[in-house]
Amino acid sequence: MSVLDALGDPAWFTDDWPAAPYHRVGSASELRTTLTWSALDTILNDQGLQAPAFRMARDHRLLPAELVTRPERHTSQAVQGLADPVRIGAELADGATLVLQGLQRFWPPLADTCRRLAADIGHPVFVNAYLTPRTEQGFGAHHDPYHAWLTQVSGSKSWRLWAPDHDPAKDPADLEVVLAEGDVLWIPRGWWHSGSSGSEPSLHLTFTVWATKLDAVLRALLAEVLRDPGLARELSPGAFRDGTRTEATVADAMGEIADMITKLVPETVATRVVGARLDQFAPLPARPVSSVVGEDRAVRFHAHPEGVLHSDGVRLRTADRLITLEPGQEALWRAVSGRTDSFTLAELDADQALLDLLVDARLVCAAPCPGR
Numbered sequence: 050m051s052v053l054d055a056l057g058d059p060a061w062f063t064d065d066w067p068a069a070p071y072h073r074v075g076s077a078s079e080l081r082t083t084l085t086w087s088a089l090d091t092i093l094n095d096q097g098l099q100a101p102a103f104r105m106a107r108d109h110r111l112l113p114a115e116l117v118t119r120p121e122r123h124t125s126q127a128v129q130g131l132a133d134p135v136r137i138g139a140e141l142a143d144g145a146t147l148v149l150q151g152l153q154r155f156w157p158p159l160a161d162t163c164r165r166l167a168a169d170i171g172h173p174v175f176v177n178a179y180l181t182p183r184t185e186q187g188f189g190a191h192h193d194p195y196h197a198w199l200t201q202v203s204g205s206k207s208w209r210l211w212a213p214d215h216d217p218a219k220d221p222a223d224l225e226v227v228l229a230e231g232d233v234l235w236i237p238r239g240w241w242h243s244g245s246s247g248s249e250p251s252l253h254l255t256f257t258v259w260a261t262k263l264d265a266v267l268r269a270l271l272a273e274v275l276r277d278p279g280l281a282r283e284l285s286p287g288a289f290r291d292g293t294r295t296e297a298t299v300a301d302a303m304g305e306i307a308d309m310i311t312k313l314v315p316e317t318v319a320t321r322v323v324g325a326r327l328d329q330f331a332p333l334p335a336r337p338v339s340s341v342v343g344e345d346r347a348v349r350f351h352a353h354p355e356g357v358l359h360s361d362g363v364r365l366r367t368a369d370r371l372i373t374l375e376p377g378q379e380a381l382w383r384a385v386s387g388r389t390d391s392f393t394l395a396e397l398d399a400d401q402a403l404l405d406l407l408v409d410a411r412l413v414c415a416a417p418c419p420g421r
Contacts, residue, residue: 052162053169055080056198056233056256062170066196066260070210070224071235077200078231083158084178084202084254089149096155098132105137107145109189116140141180146187149178152254153331158419159254164331166256168355173259173329181206181246190217190243196258197236201228204249213239228253261326269321270310277309323359323366330358330368333411334418348393350413351421354386357412370410378403385413391421 053059055077061067092098105112117136121128141147153163153176163174181187183204192213199208209222227247228234236242238260244251274280282305288298333356335341359366363374365382374382381399385407394404394413407413414421 051169052080052166056166056200057235059169066237066258067235068237070237070240072226072228073233074229075231077233080162080200080254081202081231083162084152084156084252086203086252088156088158089178089180089252092149092156093132093134093137097128098149099128100130100132102150102155103132103137104148104150105140105145106148106187107140107143107185109186112140112145141182144182144185146182146185147178147180148187149180152176152178157417160331161419161421163256164333164353165355167330168358170258171358172261173331175257175259177255177257178202179251179253179255181244181251183246183248183250186243186245188243190241192239192241193236193257194238196238196260198256199228199234199236200254200256201230201232202252202254203230204251205229205247206244206251206253207247208234208242208244210236211241213241215241217241217243259329261322261329265322265325266318269318269325270313272321273313273318274306274309279305279309327358327366327368332368334414334416336408336411336414337416340415349391350394350408350415351391351418352385352388353412353414353418356410357386365410365412367410367412372406372410372412374403382407 051059053062057067057071057073100114100118103117104114105117114130117133117140118130119133119136121131137147152159153174154160159176163176167174179187190209190211205227207227208225209217210224210226211217211220212223215223226234284298284302287294289295333353356367357365358368363379365372365374378400381397381403384399385397394408397404404413408415
């Protein structure tokens with residue numbers, strides 16, 4: 050089952066983003082293992098967590114960072130803003146909410162989950178964790194410029210949601226829902242929402258979609274149009290001397306620029322859009338250090354088909370690689386990408402040149418990856 054299957058029916062995400070919130074009961078139970086209570090202890094005590102990778106809030110206000118951080122002075126290079134687990138624990142005991150931000154950057158189980166979810170929907174994903182003590186509320190009603198899935202890991206949380214054109218201060222909620230462990234809540238972009246924990250501490254994950262917007266196409270268009278030598282044409286003397294002539298000059302210029310845009314080849318613009326979009330995705334795991342320095346004893350590999358973010362059949366694009374398949378190599382890639390077990394390269398008995406390319410692009414990987 051894909052990550053999207055756990056969060057929502059993939060058919061709902063075929064042509065557009067769901068415009069209304071939805072609640073699914075228990076479908077994300079397996080995702081609870083990606084962030085356990087012991088994992089929180091490891092992150093706070095052993096990861097060298099540094100602001101702004103975390104923040105805390107109480108009574109709808111962020112706590113000053115200096116309340117929960119400490120400097121590290123007993124090293125050759127002093128580090129500021131390190132998480133102080135003791136101070137964080139004291140604030141939690143006093144009812145503050147802890148937010149771990151961008152966990153996909155440093156917590157492997159969620160890095161893998163976000164990578165696979167991003168492949169499912171075709172847009173980058175980042176994830177935050179929110180730990181709220183019992184019967185508390187860290188943040189008041191607010192809205193975000195992104196779509197998001199909330200998945201309840203532990204405890205429960207009550208949510209009230211308002212449509213974008215409603216006012217939480219005076220309008221009744223459009224939806225009220227209680228998330229139990231394993232439940233999912235989809236919150237579309239712009240919807241107001243406010244959550245509070247129940248009789249037990251609440252731990253939930255928020256998977257946020259970094260969706261590509263129409264302005265990405267506009268930026269690509271501008272980048273291509275700016276290469277047109279016609280833009281060097283100078284406007285006539287006195288073009289902006291009076292309002293009527295100014296408007297006529299601008300109208301003519303807009304017409305010229307529109308003609309330049311209509312002459313652009315969509316394939317060229319699309320290539321630029323794809324290139325800019327791929328820059329937003331995290332790359333696949335790097336080769337093991339032992340392999341890089343020539344001491345690789347790892348003999349088993351696994352496939353990362355979700356690493357292919359764009360393909361036209363013979364070209365495979367990852368976040369940082371382009372692989373062009375030669376005739377006959379497509380079948381090998383399909384066979385490799387379809388494997389869910391681990392394997393040795395010798396077992397594949399296949400085109401060594403392509404295998405080298407796949408290993409270099411980390412689509413075939415020997416690094417320790419969760420669930421692989």
